[in-house]
Amino acid sequence: MYPDPQVANFITESFVPYRAHVKEQPEAFERFDVQWTPTVAIRDAAGTERHRFEGYLPVPDFMAQLRLGLAHAARLRGDWADAERRYRELAEDSSAGEVAPEALYWTGVSKYKGTGDPSALAETAGNFKTRFTDSPWAKKASVWAQ
Amino acid sequence: MEIQWQRDIEAAQREASQTGKPLLLDFTAAPL
Numbered sequence: 020m021y022p023d024p025q026v027a028n029f030i031t032e033s034f035v036p037y038r039a040h041v042k043e044q045p046e047a048f049e050r051f052d053v054q055w056t057p058t059v060a061i062r063d064a065a066g067t068e069r070h071r072f073e074g075y076l077p078v079p080d081f082m083a084q085l086r087l088g089l090a091h092a093a094r095l096r097g098d099w100a101d102a103e104r105r106y107r108e109l110a111e112d113s114s115a116g117e118v119a120p121e122a123l124y125w126t127g128v129s130k131y132k133g134t135g136d137p138s139a140l141a142e143t144a145g146n147f148k149t150r151f152t153d154s155p156w157a158k159k160a161s162v163w164a165q
Numbered sequence: 166m167e168i169q170w171q172r173d174i175e176a177a178q179r180e181a182s183q184t185g186k187p188l189l190l191d192f193t194a195a196p197l
Binding site: 061062 | 166167168169170171172174177178180181182184185186187188189190191192193194195197
C-alpha cells in the first residue's frame with residue numbers, strides 16, 4: 020500500500036510515521052504487543068493507542084482503516100464535531116467498504132455526545148433500516164429505534 | 166512522495182507531541 024501516492028500523501032499529511040521491522044526492532048514488537056505482521060497501530064499525540072488492525076488490505080480498505088483511526092482518535096479526545104464529520108464522510112464514502120457501517124454507528128454516537136440530543140441516535144437507527152441492514156452495527160443501533 | 170519513516174520510537178513520540186499529529190506505527194516483516 021505504501022508506494023501508492025494517495026496512501027503516502029495521506030500518511031505524510033496526517034501522521035508521524037514510524038516503522039519497525041521484525042528482525043531489526045524485535046523490542047518494538049514486544050513493547051507494543053505485536054504478534055503478527057503487518058500490524059498498523061494509531062496512537063494519539065499523547066501516546067494512547069486508538070486503533071489497530073492486522074493483515075494486508077487493498078488500498079481503499081487500508082485508507083478507510085486509517086480514516087477510521089483518525090475518527091476514533093477525535094472521538095476519544097472528546098472532539099465530537101470533528102469525530103462526527105470524519106465518521107459521516109466515511110459512512111457516505113462508497114469506497115469505505117466494511118468500515119462504513121461502523122462509521123455510521125459512531126456518527127450517531129458522536130452527534131449525540133456533542134449535542135445531547137437523543138434524536139441523533141434514533142435517526143441513526145432509522146438509517147440502518149435501509150443501509151447496512153445485515154451488519155452487526157445495525158443490530159447494535161436497533162436499540163435506539165423509536 | 167515517499168514516506169519518511171521514523172525508526173526511533175522515542176523521537177517519533179516527541180514529534181507527535183510537538184506537532185499534535187497522531188502516530189502511525191507500522192510493524193512489518195517485508196524486506197525494507
